[in-house]
Amino acid sequence: MTTTVPANRTAVVEHDRAVAEQADRHAVTLESILAVLRSDRLDDRAARAVSIEIAAASLVALRMESDERQGALVEPVVGAFARLRSDLRPLVRFGDLDVQFVEPPATGRALPGEVAYAARAIVRSAVLAFVDGGEAKRVRIQWDCDGLNLLIGIRDDGRGELTASDDSLRPIAERVTALAGELEVSSTPGWGTDLVVRLPLDPPAEPEPLADAVAFSPRERDVLRLVVSGARNHDIATALGISDNTVKFHVSNLLRKAGARSRAELVALAR
Template sequence: MNQRSDAYPIELLHGLATIASSSLLRIAGAFSTVLEPVVAHSALVIFTEDCTGRPKKKAGDPAIIDGVTIAELDDVRRVTPPRRHTTAHEGSPTSVLLPTTAVIAGAERPIVAWLAETGALLVLTDPQGPVDDRLIGALWEIVAADIRQQVATAAPDYLRDSRTASSERAGAIAELTDAHATTLESILAITRSRQTTAEDARRAVTELASAAMVELRAVTDRDRQLAEEPVGRAFARLKEDLRPLARFGGPEVQFIEPPVDGRALPGEVAHAGRAIVRGTVLALVEQSAIGRVRVQWDCDGSNLLIGIRDDGPGELSADTPSVQQLGARVTALRGSLNVQATPGWGSELQVTLPLDPPPVSQTRAGAASALTDREWSVAELAASGARNRAIAQVLTISENTVKFHIANVLRKVGVASRVELAAALASGR
């Protein structure tokens, strides 16, 4: 361990605790702060396919974090070997990693990079001084695992941000398409030039147009890979998630497979769908005398339709705390949740999750644009009819904090009551 990192062992542990409590929106900044005493750097960039909405998480120099592209990070990942775990007796005690260079934000820069077991990539630009490979690699494995866990739990704030990012990404792709169309039109103008022969002009145009089309297809294909998950694969991952339940004596779980040719699911919808089913099954098995749970996914082209039914006592309701927590995820994606229970016959939950995000003009660009992430969560739950105690339970905050947020929300949106708030948010959807 180098001299700088050895001086801060307790601070590093406290830093990890801070990172673990950070949302995915702030995890890059928290990790950069923790690593700064270990190795100074101009920017920290995380690239993880676990996060479909925002696969890049960045902190540091705006010129770098605003310009870094997925294509550049893909190139770095291809040449970064997976980290090999070593014991305390293996290798050099310092295990110094020497910087290399790569194109980041359009310029060749010194970098160091680590590839976690999850496949997530960490890049530090312009590192200063010796770089402790083993220390930072071990910290990165912990952070990468935390990112994957946060995605798997599908917290409402994460789902909402991913849905917003999906809209932004669609706009970026549209802009890229327009840019290439303009470029191709300009290239075609070469054929009308009197300064080149017809043969030379055709050759130049063909080469440039072909290169532009290849680049365009590569960007759109890569974006689709990051943004979508085939419905069959998403359902297979769900079955794998629930397998331990049956293994340890839980109820029998029956799966009704979705159509194999169903529309691919946006990543945030796939994550939410799995988290909702897992949470619902766990809520159901808390009841007595549950012998069987049936899980069904379907897709009508516009929505993911989830149906979950048990054969238990029929005690589940919308007021059950675990169901309220599930409702927060559904609300974050503008979906609907319906609970029906028949005493002695069982409970059934029906969830509808829209596959497409609302237009950007219909999201926070409206009256609620000034709300923070937490205020937005409180506002949506309040608008759905949840009372302060239920909101506090869902968001794991105190009722006094809920009251504080409600007051701020009403003031910022410019309404006087929860009824008016619900109307304002509905008109902005």
């Protein structure tokens, strides 16, 4: 079997994101099937029928994935939350975990596809961690939108021993960090854990180029361009028709204005 490699970085990122989301959804599907098979509310025949239904629904969703993604550049916040509830419905229905959903406001700003995907993945990871832990009986999931950020609140009634550095929260922390978001973990022994996540809806601003951020003179800009290219002082002097000492003077000014301690640091800042 041959695999086609995406031709550019954007396609690679989108491909990896699609694979990761499918893996997350399959994990929830498998956990849901296990919950059905373990449930004491269903006899063997009913458990098999429900398990087949869940598996079939997952296959249908997988086949529709490519069509859905064509319009996934943005998702209404209510629609993104509804999709999360749909993903978790079998697990909520047949598992031992009572999951309470607090709907986001219908007027909330639409979510970029990457944020909507990450938000669902964060909640799914948290729910699966609580299921694996076996201590929590109730989880409350809340989304809100302040116009600039998607705010996610997840609270359980477990042992209250989780910390931000806990291994079970590492996938969540990595997703939050990748989107320049914030994660707060607050635990109270015997009362449970609160996860508060803030995901910016807009990507962080690109840093201003050094040549635009600092008030260099036209000649200093010429010298900076050649320094960045790897040229030595003598080569810069020849290219600009100035003396070696003048080049040293300009380089010294560049270092001072840029706050760089070395030529290498100046190059790194400029790039």
